[in-house]
Amino acid sequence: xxxxxxxxxxxxxxxxxxxxxxxxxxxxxxxxxxxxxxxxxxxxxxxxxxxxxxxxxxxxxxxxxxxxxxxxxxxxxxxxxxxxxxxxxxxxxxxxxxxxxxxxxxxxxxxxxxxxxxxxxxxxxxxxxxxxxxxxxxxxxxxxxxxxxxxxxxxxxxxxxxxxxxxxxxxxxxxxxxxxxxxxxxxxxx
Numbered sequence: 001x002x003x004x005x006x007x008x009x010x011x012x013x014x015x016x017x018x019x020x021x022x023x024x025x026x027x028x029x030x031x032x033x034x035x036x037x038x039x040x041x042x043x044x045x046x047x048x049x050x051x052x053x054x055x056x057x058x059x060x061x062x063x064x065x066x067x068x069x070x071x072x073x074x075x076x077x078x079x080x081x082x083x084x085x086x087x088x089x090x091x092x093x094x095x096x097x098x099x100x101x102x103x104x105x106x107x108x109x110x111x112x113x114x115x116x117x118x119x120x121x122x123x124x125x126x127x128x129x130x131x132x133x134x135x136x137x138x139x140x141x142x143x144x145x146x147x148x149x150x151x152x153x154x155x156x157x158x159x160x161x162x163x164x165x166x167x168x169x170x171x172x173x174x175x176x177x178x179x180x181x182x183x184x185x186x187x188x189x190x
Contacts (some may be wrong), residue, residue: 020184027110030087031057034110037087039064039160040075041116050077055087056131061113062160065121065127074156077101077116083159085112092172095179102179106172113164119157128157 022030040050044112049072053064062085066073091106119125129149135139 010161017124017168020170022108022110022169026169027165027167028057028063030089030108031062031112034087034089034178037062037064037085039073040084040086041073042080042082043072043076044079049073054132054136055085056135057127058128058131061162062114063131063157064157064160065128065132065157068154068156074118076183077118077158081115081117083114083160085114086110091170094172095180096173096177104170108167108169110165110167112160114160114162114163116158116160118137119159124142124159125152125157136162 036052037055038050038052040048042048051073053066055064056060057063065167086109088107088109091108093103093105096102096104121126126149128154130147133146
């Protein structure tokens with residue numbers, strides 16, 4: 001088994017299906033609204049580590065946080081600042097052809113290759129937590145005092161600065177374009 005990358009292998013960030021590519025504005029809008037993402041890091045032992053994170057797209061960067069302890073994630077970030085971040089929104093699974101493997105899913109997804117760093121600045125940390133609660137909590141914050149972050153010092157805030165961002169989407173096809181078995185209705189009105 002060779003570790004060399006073939007000369008015809010796609011470069012990082014190249015997408016094969018031009019008909020599925022999201023433009024930059026769509027990518028940014030998706031990152032602003034996506035619920036959860038996954039961050040991939042690499043450890044000193046060479047193994048990848050992927051974790052789900054709630055996150056905020058703010059100031060053209062992805063911000064996320066963890067508890068302030070040196071687990072796999074922080075140890076990996078300290079080892080290597082290169083990361084890959086992914087967020088997706090799955091939709092409905094649908095058949096598009098007569099054989100069983102002609103099956104797909106409607107989706108939107110964004111992949112970001114970039115550099116991650118720990119954010120020590122208190123004012124950035126406060127902006128993040130305000131934006132985080134605005135994104136994930138209801139307007140009344142379940143009746144709790146707002147903009148109260150007494151545990152801000154017990155978390156680690158990270159910022160991912162994108163180097164490459166790509167987005168893909170497959171919309172759910174219209175009912176007429178979804179494959180139907182012979183003898184069944186071919187449109188939604190039948």
